Amino acid sequence: MQEHELVEPSSSSESIPKRRVRPPSVVVETLGATTMETKDGRKINNYLLREEIGRGAFGTVHLGIDTDTDKSYAIKEFSKSRLRRKERSDMLRQSGPRGRGRGGIGLGVGRPGMGAGKPSNPLDLVRGEMAILKKLNHPHVVKLFEVLDDPNDDSLYMVFEMAQKGVLMKVDVDQVAKPYSNDEARRYFREMILGIEYLHNNDIVHRDIKPDNLLLSSGGMLKIVDFGVSEMFKGNDDKLKKSAGSPAFMAPELCIAHHGEISGKAADIWSMGITLYCLIYGRPPFRTSSLVDLLDMIRDDSIHYEKSTDPDLLDLFYKLLERDPSKRITMLEMRNHPWVTNRGKLPMITEEENCRALVTEITEEEMANAIKSVANIFTVMKAVTKFKRHSRSWSQHSLNKMMNEVKKQDEEAQNKEILGIEKGAMHLSINHPI
Structure with a gap:
């Protein structure tokens, strides 16, 4: 596992909306x-x-x-x-x-x-x-x-x-956005989990998860958008060979030339971790204008966290941003993590309920x-x-x-x-x- 360093603030609260069932799609x-x-x-x-x-x-x-x-x-x-x-x-x-x-x-x-x-x-x-x-x-x-x-x-x-409310957060290489409080970030991360879990259960890897591709409705509900580089896989075989997505949010295993097959689900989970980092700190952990340097940093550099970071959140970051994809947290482990459930006070709806409208x-x-x-x-x-x-x-x-x-x-x-x-x-x- 890579090194993680603590450095130094961020906090508010918002309730989590109940899931609404949509009518059938008509296109x-x-x-x-x-x-x-x-x-x-x-x-x-x-x-x-x-x-x-x-x-x-x-x-x-x-x-x-x-x-x-x-x-x-x-x-x-x-x-x-x-x-x-x-x-x-x-x-x-x-x-x-x-x-x-x-x-x-x-x-x-x-x-x-x-x-x-x-x-x-x-x-x-x-x-x-x-x-x-x-x-x-x-x-x-x-x-x-x-x-x-x-x-x-x-x-x-x-x-x-x-x-109507636009992107969840506008991330800029040269600026720090206003961070969300722990409670607000938790709400949006939980909604992200539900959306990505649904996609993965439908054999889809998004491949470009980032705040720019997470929009908010007029009621403040998170919407996953932009399937331009997404991929379908078959059964449990989510292995991909191509690199895709926004470099700052790419998993370290994708930052290696001729990297061979990688797990699309694990790569999405790393991107979810970088996105959560942005929500908490207002910026991604690795920032540089040089693409080559950026890929090197993602592969090798330690990740810095503020000293005031909630211990449960810190533990989640360590597991999300684990450089070895085989050791990275899974979706099932993530939805039951103490920070995600606020130590059991906010249990997630079941995977079965969340994914009941599976596509064939x-x-x-x-x-x-x-x-x-x-x-x-x-x-x-x-x-x-x-x-x-x-x-x-x-x-x-x-x-x-x-x-x-x-x-x-x-x-x-x-x-x-x-x-x-x-x-x-x-x-x-x-x-x-x-």
């Missing part, structure tokens, strides 16, 4: 969307794009307003040309032995689906992430509502729930059907209108039956006329409850 995929410039700004269908609220390697996040309902969303805009370049790059890398040693499904927005060849439509560029996000159903994982494509524009849009393995058919085409645009419009009048808890069978009824009515009324699919008909896919 709409829209081809043939229209982008326009209005006096109020750029608009994609019914979404008015306001100011930029975030930026990543492949997209920009805007505050979006649904002009029909006046509700706010976080709308991520991707460049289709950049996604295609990344897809080609990934396919070239995967033409040899896959880095993971088997054919899993990545969650990166630019990764190819289950087969080679050119995507049949632009939404295929993000269907891997869509197939996952449509199934995940947890209060601490961000919700995807709609994906839109304008065939006459380079942009593709993903509409997410809005986390993403199949080739599900990947192919992440986007379902409906021939007649009026069929879709009527089906959507009818669907909005009914409960979102309908079964897939009921929804399919409704779609078939509407299609049959339209075929009779319009003598089976099909409106220009090849020029961008609207598409709709409704995911059933897990």
Whole structure:
């Protein structure tokens, strides 16, 4: 185990919210969307794009307003040309032995689906992430509502729930953020545990856990976002070969050239430890503008803690930031740790309750059907209108039956006329409850 050093303050309190059960996921995929410039700004269908609220390697996040309902969303805009370049790059890398040693499904927005060849439509560029996000159903994982494509524009849009309070903490190399109190940090760390535990139980490693990827809703609930470098694994085999994520939060085993296979779960847990360190001290333990020096520090340098650090928290830090991944604390041990439970005063909900809505393995058919085409645009419009009048808890069978009824009515009324699919008909896919 690495050395840990004590140096020198930080404290407040907040209650832990009870878990709320979400309704089933409903995601709409829209081809043939229209982008326009209005006096109020750029608009994609019914979404008015306001100011930029975030930026990543492949997209920009805007505050979006649904002009029909006046509700706010976080709308991520991707460049289709950049996604295609990344897809080609990934396919070239995967033409040899896959880095993971088997054919899993990545969650990166630019990764190819289950087969080679050119995507049949632009939404295929993000269907891997869509197939996952449509199934995940947890209060601490961000919700995807709609994906839109304008065939006459380079942009593709993903509409997410809005986390009004923004990032959990803005971490800067040159500045120290205002730390959270022990009680506040405990609350958010417990929510992080629940979200990451749910992902791991669904065979997903996030790979980029950091305060920037933890947002807060208007009610102060933590939401895990950005699955751009996440990976799926199979069974208990969470071994990965590729390094990914933000360097300051990367596990030491990832900071070694040609490191071979590593445990994705253990790497996520190290990142959770660095994130908790930021919440308590306002900064990561290793800071430098040199990437090479940073990786050396993560591998070799001792970690400094303030002398006033709660002994239980200090013990948790030692176990989270254990450089040997085989000795690092597990999720089960973490959720029962004395600091996490406040010495038993705040027991966690059971793993079974937290993960009761487990997803099944993403199949080739599900990947192919992440986007379902409906021939007649009026069929879709009527089906959507009818669907909005009914409960979102309908079964897939009921929804399919409704779609078939509407299609049959339209075929009779319009003598089976099909409106220009090849020029961008609207598409709709409704995911059933897990």
